[in-house]
Every structure is written in structure tokens, then in C-alpha cells.
Amino acid sequence: MNMFLTNLATSSHHFKKPYDTDYRELLIDACDQLAETAKFKLFVCDDIAWNVDVSPDLVVFLEQVPSAINHLKLGDKAIISLYEQGVETNIILIPHYKNCYITCEPMLPSSTTRWGSKCCEIEDLEHIILKLEVFFKAISRALAILIGV
Template sequence: MLIQLELTSELDITQLRQYDDEYDNEISVLTDICTVLSKNKLNQFKIQAFSNEFWPVDIETDLVVFLEQLPVCIREINLGSDSSIDLYEQGISREILLKFNQGNYNCYGKSHDGIWVPSYAENISQTDLLKMLKTFLDHFLSALKNKHSNKYLVHWLSDNT
């Protein structure tokens, strides 16, 4: 299983729009960040799991959905609990199911639209899975300048520590 983020550009968070407490939250900021990052075609979000094919994920929509769930997923894996990441957006409609089993994770793919059929399940150690997801998060965060200047992003980051 491969879950990877390659970002060649940085984004200064202070250049994003002003946010309104009544209408905005962490997802608003993540959406704006991913929209800007998606404009650089050298930036790539990759998932290859349960087959030899890369999944048709993109930065503008699928990365937001992935990031939204990443803090909880990292926490659950760190605790040795079952977890999942649901890429529910139209066009992908797949879920990664992570079942803890004696220091390892049995990983399964699930299709929500029946179009994609996983070829096989995968097994990865808890340590390797955590490393992959934390590396993914670190790559995302390293592309953000002045990340602590936005209270919504700070709140989202607090869920990652």
C-alpha cells in the first residue's frame, strides 16, 4: 500500500481569504489550501492499494477528504484500534478499512459504487503504517508557511499531535 503526497510548492497561509466563525471551520481552510496546491500540476497525491493501479485521486477534492480524516486515523492506529479512511467523493467512492491484528494492520479496500473491485487485501505493520501516514502529514505541513497564524488550521493541527 502506498499513500503519498509530493508537493513542490509552498503556500503562505496568510495569503488565504479571511474566515468567518459563523460559516467556516477547519475544512474550509483545508479546502482553500488544497485548491491552491492543485493549481501546481507538479504537486501529486497518490494512493496505490489493493491492486497494481494508482487510484484516480486529486488534490483539489480527494486530498481535502483524506486530510479531514487523517488526525483521527493516526490517533486510532497509534492506539492499535481499527480505523478507516473513506474517500467518499464522486469519482473515487472507495474506503480503506484498517483492522488491527497483533501489531499489524490487515487492510481492505471497499468500493461504494461497485465499479472498482479490489484485487487483494494487504498487511502492514502498525509501525510502518504510522510512519507512512505521519510522513504524509509532515509533507503537507512542510508546504505551509505561517501555518500557526490561522486559528482553524491550528485547531486541526492540535488533533494531529
């Protein structure tokens, strides 16, 4: 599993909403700004980039990363649901001793993924947690610059 945000421009912008708004609204506004130049790339279960965008897919992904990290650190299963039209897939991360089994399952019974509902990737558990943490922290820093904090 790999995640990238490329072509990142982080100049401060004025947002539509006041700063006292909730986290999700700030995240949506920041990702809308990033979407002008940045590209979100997500690779799960193979080397083919998923059809995801900065807005709205990055917002949906980022909202779920902290919870996924916490679940994995506790040894619990984590699910990252990419529910936007065209993706509609659950990324299921299952810790097993020092490994993490990654499965991609379609959210809708009528849809299919390239992988079916099977384990498609095994990674070192500590490594997958580190990848998620590094990606989340890097994006958080970029978003902080965008919102001027």
C-alpha cells in the same frame, strides 16, 4: 499503502476567507492552491495509482488521517472514506497484533473496486502508522507555509 504529493509549490498566497475561519475551510483553500501544481497519488492494494486529485480528494483524506492514526495506536479499526465521485471507496485498516490488514470496499452497492471486498494488503502496524504520520506532518508543514503561519 503509499501516499505522495508531488510537484509541490509552496509560496504564500492570499486566501478567500479570513484566518478566523474553521480548519476545514483553511484546508480546502490551501488544497485549492496546491492543486494548481501538485499531484496527489494514493496507492492501496496494488501498484496502480488511484484516480484522486489534490482538490477535493486530498482534503477528504487529510481530514481523516489524524483519527485513523489515533484508532490504530489504540488497536482499533480505522476507516478512511474517499467519498468523492469516481473513488467512493472505504480504506479499512484493521490492526491484528503487529500487522495491519488493509481492505478496500466500495461505498455504493452498485460500484466495484479492482479488489472486491477482501483483504488486499498486509503491512506492519507500526510502519503504516509511521507512513500516515510522516505524510500528514509533511503536508501540514506545506500548508502552514501556504497560509503563512
